[in-house]
Structure formats: C-alpha cells, structure tokens
Amino acid sequence: RKEVEQDPGPFNVPEGATVAFNCTYSNSASQSFFWYRQDCRKEPKLLMSVYSSGNEDGRFTAQLNRASQYISLLIRDSKLSDSATYLCVVNIAAGNKLTFGGGTRVLVKP
C-alpha cells in the first residue's frame, strides 16, 4: 500500500462549480500535511498547509481527519486557472522529509 494515495482523476469541473477530493495516508504517526499545486511541465508549489482544525484560503478549504487518516481539498467557484494537478503531501516522520501523493488532476472547463 502506498504511503499517500490520491485519485488521479481527472476531475472535469464546469467553471464556477465546486470540486472536492481526498487523499489518504497510511501512517497514523504522520504529523504535517500540505497541498501542493503543479501546473503542466512546471515545478510543484505550496498551495496551503492543512491544520487539525481545518483551514481556508480564499476559495480553497483544506480539512484533516486523523481518525480516518485522510485530508481533503475543496475548491469553490472554480476558475479556468485552477486547472492543475494537486499533490497531497505528508510529513510522516520527524524531520523534514515529505512524501508526495501521485496527484489529482483537475480540469476546469468553460
């Protein structure tokens, strides 16, 4: 079983709609969680950290469910520019090693 698993998609989303997707992690000792965004043929960039209480950044909302070992990302009022691959990232052990999921591809269409 992979340490961090994501639905690869693609999620085809009409512009203006809401899309949500999850990521599961296998190690219950995981400590820190992030969502990164990667555009086609570009490098990954941090989208947002995920806090235990959940957090929101504009149209983006991240949630953490430790009991079920998953994190989620919700995008409201989708824009064409939201089309990208969203990488779930987990810090499994002490230190600064991050484990990346395979990514969920989102395509926002007019």
Added chain:
Amino acid sequence: DAGVIQSPRHEVTEMGQEVTLRCKPISGHNSLFWYRQTMMRGLELLIYFNNNVPIDDSGMPEDRFSAKMPNASFSTLKIQPSEPRDSAVYFCASSPGVGPYEQYFGPGTRLTVT
C-alpha cells in the same frame, strides 16, 4: 530574491554517458532535496541534505547515482553510467529549516537518455 536555480534545464544524452545536474538553493535555506518525477512513479525523494550533510539517501535508486553538497550554495546529482530508465524530470528543492517547512522547487531538469 532568486528562487532555486537548476541547470541544465534540458539534457539529452546517450546511454552510458555521465550526467551531472546542478542546483543552487535559495540563499539562507538550510535543507536541500533532490527529487525525480516520472509518469509511472510520480515524485520520488532521492536524497536530502541538512546543513550540507546528507541525511537520508534511501531513495537513491542504485550506486550509479551520487549526490554532493560541497557548500551551502551548491549541490550536484550525478548519474554514471546513465541508462534509458533514468529519463525523468529531476527537481531540486530547498527549505528554510530542519523541519516540515515549505519546500521551494526549482524548475527542474528534463533528462532524456537514449
């Protein structure tokens, strides 16, 4: 401020040749990471350094791969000899501290081994 700088951006080489990828982290960052990304395997951590010291190289695929960080502003990833299965995008990333901080990625080196 300049971001992470990688060179070359593209490299095409023949099987058996030595390949050296270079990375300059963001000034002041203490940690440096080398990743490899392929369609099949996604983004994999190869090795990372804290304060120029290699901490975890368990992701290095085999002895053909080696990485060095002679100083805080420069790192290399070397493949010798290269094989077609090494074809991938290699990213270097740096972060400001020793902990689960945001990692800033360079633009990557797209390596093709024929």
